[in-house]
Amino acid sequence: MKIIAFFDTKPYDKAYFDKTNEKYGFQIRYLDVHLNQATVSLAKGADVVCAFVNDTINAEVSEGLAEAGIKLIAMRCAGYNNIDLKAIWNKLHVVRVPAYSPNSVAEHAAALLFCLTRSIHKAYNRVREGNFLLNGLTGRNLSGKTAGIVGTGKIGKITAAILRGIGMRILLYDKFPDTAWAASLNGEYTSFDELCTKSDVISLHAPLSVDTFHIINDRTIALMKKDAIIINTGRGALIDTQALVKALKHKSIGGAGLDVYEEEELYFFEDWSGEALEDDVLARLLTFPNVIITGHQAFLTDEALTGISDTTLGNIHHFFETGEMPNEICYQCADVGTAKCRHEQNKPCF
């Protein structure tokens, strides 16, 4: 029986993986801790490591995993910016869940946007305290405004369709434009700068890479409309958070809906409610009435958790039983997110 060392376990992971595992019969060793240099020894005796978005899989950790006899890292997520693929080359295989429910993330992006534009977060608190005043809750129609979608992959496309459905004009930016799809949506690809300049809403759906790190920064924020809203369900470091805080302070941006944060590793997915936040940038962000932060929960739907557990355990089963790895993350292009590699299933990178 193959043993899986399952890092950073949460109750919902266990519930869904235990259910799916009824058909596979793996022995799953659930661990609360993140995978990193300090905890890698806990993988000893297992065949597979199952990891998530805030586990650290750098050169030391991959060395430690190889020494512990691990054959496979099964990521139970789509993103892989936390893995040093170059260091893993020729040591271990890495598989992921390329798509589980892109709708779950796109719908969460839309939820953050609607919540912000109609002050639902403020109204919820007010009404619960018996305050039915409407003062200060005046919103804005999104219909007729322009949405800029950055990254038109699985999630970006659904977000674009949702926003098109409510009557927004759609601008698009992607390194690999899908012009046929854009035409079907009446959307228009443009340069990133033009998208920043013309959009009322900017929603980020590109992977984090050397190309996209801090794509939202002082310069690009300066291009934006003063009331533009930024939605980020991609990865935290797509945004230079200091630049965002500055813009919010100076009212040179309309608001932000963030499901991810560039320094989220310490806080997100944990209960810090009884502690003082030591991260001053996060603490400052939380003070703005026009900022909504959720703790990386865009993926958290029944459909997505079912998809994640099905694909992850299926990936592990195939690796050992058939040797097939349709969801392997490409080793050849350690430079993740380059223009050349699309990391498509079963397709050569170059």
Ligand code: NAI
């Ligand atoms: P995808 O691979 O289907 O789409 C990504 C798109 O970004 C592709 O069209 C690609 O061409 C484009 N792209 C790549 N490099 C680019 C660049 N430098 N500039 C502009 N566009 C670029 O990925 P999918 O499934 O749509 O996911 C997008 C991202 O969403 C993931 O990388 C992940 O970081 C994030 N995510 C967040 C979740 C959450 O719970 N908040 C859950 C799942 C994914």
